[in-house]
Amino acid sequence: MDELLAALIALLGGVAGGLVGVGGGVLFVPALTVFLGLTQVEAESTSLLMIVLVALVGAARQQGYGNLNLRDAVAIGVLSPFGVLIGVVIANEVSQRALELSFAALALYVAYGLVRRAWRPQT
Amino acid sequence: MPSERTLKLVAIGTLAGIFSGLFGVGGGTVIVPLLIFWFGYGERLATGTSLGAIVLIGLLGALAQGGLYGNVHIATGLLLSIPAIGGVVFGTAIQQRIPQRAVSLLFAALLVAIAIQLIIP
Numbered sequence: 001m002d003e004l005l006a007a008l009i010a011l012l013g014g015v016a017g018g019l020v021g022v023g024g025g026v027l028f029v030p031a032l033t034v035f036l037g038l039t040q041v042e043a044e045s046t047s048l049l050m051i052v053l054v055a056l057v058g059a060a061r062q063q064g065y066g067n068l069n070l071r072d073a074v075a076i077g078v079l080s081p082f083g084v085l086i087g088v089v090i091a092n093e094v095s096q097r098a099l100e101l102s103f104a105a106l107a108l109y110v111a112y113g114l115v116r117r118a119w120r121p122q123t
Numbered sequence: 124m125p126s127e128r129t130l131k132l133v134a135i136g137t138l139a140g141i142f143s144g145l146f147g148v149g150g151g152t153v154i155v156p157l158l159i160f161w162f163g164y165g166e167r168l169a170t171g172t173s174l175g176a177i178v179l180i181g182l183l184g185a186l187a188q189g190g191l192y193g194n195v196h197i198a199t200g201l202l203l204s205i206p207a208i209g210g211v212v213f214g215t216a217i218q219q220r221i222p223q224r225a226v227s228l229l230f231a232a233l234l235v236a237i238a239i240q241l242i243i244p
Contacts, residue, residue, distance in 0.1 A: 008206070013207055013210065017151075017214060018216070019217060020151075020226060021155045021230075022152055022233070028207070045185065047200075048181045049185045049197065049200040051185075053204045053208060054210075055177040055178045057211055057212065061215040063175075067172075068171040068174075069164075073174075076179075076180075078179065080136045080139050080143065080150065087142065088145075097244075101241070111238070113156070113160065114159070115227070117159070
């Protein structure tokens with residue numbers, strides 16, 4: 001039963017990934033911890049493996065639909081490791097709670113921007 | 124002197140990496156809105172390109188976690204990827220049939236959900 005629920009949430013994570021262009025880790029991690037008993041670190045790591053496969057198939061489908069700028073995608077991906085290092089340093093210097101609240105504020109601000117943009121007459 | 128476009132790509136890659144390093148996710152929540160706001164990408168092109176970038180970001184993370192620390196449960200991850208891949212094929216297919224602004228609104232809803240999750244301790 002737990003395995004079925006985990007599979008269902010993984011399916012939903014994939015659908016969300018295809019719809020809005022994220023990897024689905026937001027749903028994969030809780031599926032792995034709650035239903036399959038992995039620790040947080042194991043779940044985040046295993047989720048990364050799933051994200052790679054899901055993003056690979058998703059990107060290939062989007063290329064077929066004509067919705068992939070491969071040069072920009074590679075540039076962003078190749079440049080990300082510097083950011084990861086900065087992120088790890090920040091995580092060790094700033095309190096976790098302050099980080100969570102500042103990212104929540106940023107997420108709400110971006111959501112507001114997207115809604116306002118979608119409301120305009122022509123996009 | 125690199126062009127403004129190059130600098131923006133550097134910024135998006137770095138910010139996505141920071142987000143990934145802090146929260147252990149792929150970074151798509153950062154990449155999609157920035158491609159829309161800074162490059163004027165349509166929603167479909169932004170989400171497709173984001174998935175392409177996530178392949179590389181996730182690969183580096185998975186290799187580091189699996190190779191250095193042995194934290195990746197490979198069999199579990201591969202098995203659970205089967206429904207997830209089915210989902211992404213379905214999700215991208217639906218996305219071609221709905222208006223682009225609906226994708227923006229769905230993304231905004233996802234961001235609000237993430238914000239709530241972060242605010243609740």
